[in-house]
Amino acid sequence: MKLHQLEALVASADTGSIRAAARLLGISQPAVTRALREMEAEQQLPLLVRSPSGLKFTDHGYALLTHARLVLNQLRQAESQMSIRRGQIEGRLCIAVTPWLSLTLLPEVVTEFRRRMPNVRLEFFDSFVMITQPLLRDGYMDLAIGQASPAMSAQEFLIEPLVRYETGIMVRRGHAKEGCKSIHELLDQDWLLNYAPDGRDGLMQEVFWRHGATLDEKRVVLAHSVLLSQTLVEQADMCTWVPSIMTAVPPFYGRTVLLDLEERFSPRDLSIISRRNGPQGSAALSFIDCLSGIIKRRLRSSNPVDRRVFATLTPL
Numbered sequence: 108m109k110l111h112q113l114e115a116l117v118a119s120a121d122t123g124s125i126r127a128a129a130r131l132l133g134i135s136q137p138a139v140t141r142a143l144r145e146m147e148a149e150q151q152l153p154l155l156v157r158s159p160s161g162l163k164f165t166d167h168g169y170a171l172l173t174h175a176r177l178v179l180n181q182l183r184q185a186e187s188q189m190s191i192r193r194g195q196i197e198g199r200l201c202i203a204v205t206p207w208l209s210l211t212l213l214p215e216v217v218t219e220f221r222r223r224m225p226n227v228r229l230e231f232f233d234s235f236v237m238i239t240q241p242l243l244r245d246g247y248m249d250l251a252i253g254q255a256s257p258a259m260s261a262q263e264f265l266i267e268p269l270v271r272y273e274t275g276i277m278v279r280r281g282h283a284k285e286g287c288k289s290i291h292e293l294l295d296q297d298w299l300l301n302y303a304p305d306g307r308d309g310l311m312q313e314v315f316w317r318h319g320a321t322l323d324e325k326r327v328v329l330a331h332s333v334l335l336s337q338t339l340v341e342q343a344d345m346c347t348w349v350p351s352i353m354t355a356v357p358p359f360y361g362r363t364v365l366l367d368l369e370e371r372f373s374p375r376d377l378s379i380i381s382r383r384n385g386p387q388g389s390a391a392l393s394f395i396d397c398l399s400g401i402i403k404r405r406l407r408s409s410n411p412v413d414r415r416v417f418a419t420l421t422p423l
Contacts, residue, residue: 108149152167199230206333210357240259252379265380275368297344299328352416356416
């Protein structure tokens with residue numbers, strides 16, 4: 108397989124047509140068609156089906172597309188690392204960050220990192236697992252900082268725990284159930300939850316089932332945005348299960364409360380997650396070092412605000 112063939116395959120998938128792929132790559136439409144036909148001939152497998160509505164990939168095509176994305180992203184990372192070594196501005200670091208970290212430590216970490224490596228371009232995603240996992244797998248994303256998904260196998264991903272955080276049930280201040288003492292008193296409420304496709308049963312087990320509670324699924328709204336979560340908790344009176352630290356930081360502090368329930372929930376680990384077969388470059392290692400140092404410093408701080416915000420965290 109040749110590089111231009113892989114580029115044609117990925118561009119066709121991203122744009123949905125030969126014409127748009129050619130425009131994206133800056134080459135002629137016949138050149139894209141020729142690259143795809145050459146690839147199909149060499150592999151002796153049908154990869155795409157052309158129709159009036161656009162391109163569709165066969166199962167063989169989808170299987171190859173996964174590898175093609177990985178190869179191209181690995182090449183991009185190699186070029187980025189060489190650019191960093193030359194002192195050029197082309198370096199890039201793509202990281203997923205869990206929302207509570209972005210609301211607390213991320214600004215300080217970014218400031219320190221940019222002081223060390225000002226020529227590296229940063230790109231951030233909210234670290235919800237359904238976004239993180241596929242981008243890590245195909246090599247587009249370099250690191251994820253958040254809770255690992257049960258589907259992230261040790262053979263594929265390297266998971267390094269940083270800090271342990273407590274969890275609890277959050278509602279808006281003044282909620283009708285603010286004074287309740289058991290999860291069973293909340294089963295008639297609407298709930299805002301977030302979980303990966305493979306994480307539903309694990310979340311239900313942790314929050315409800317192991318406490319003998321069963322929640323009607325029709326009461327659950329799934330939201331994959333911290334802004335959506337804030338809006339629905341405050342304005343739609345929803346309950347949600349969150350890292351306890353969320354109620355201690357803006358925009359939630361003073362506007363939400365953590366319920367004092369008789370049930371207790373297991374803590375979770377904030378981890379650095381990367382692809383096991385993807386070498387970590389100097390930019391990724393520097394970012395990890397900045398993050399680790401700032402976590403240690405803030406957890407030891409005597410500042411009253413730091414002590415309030417980070418009281419529910421335990422270093423690992």
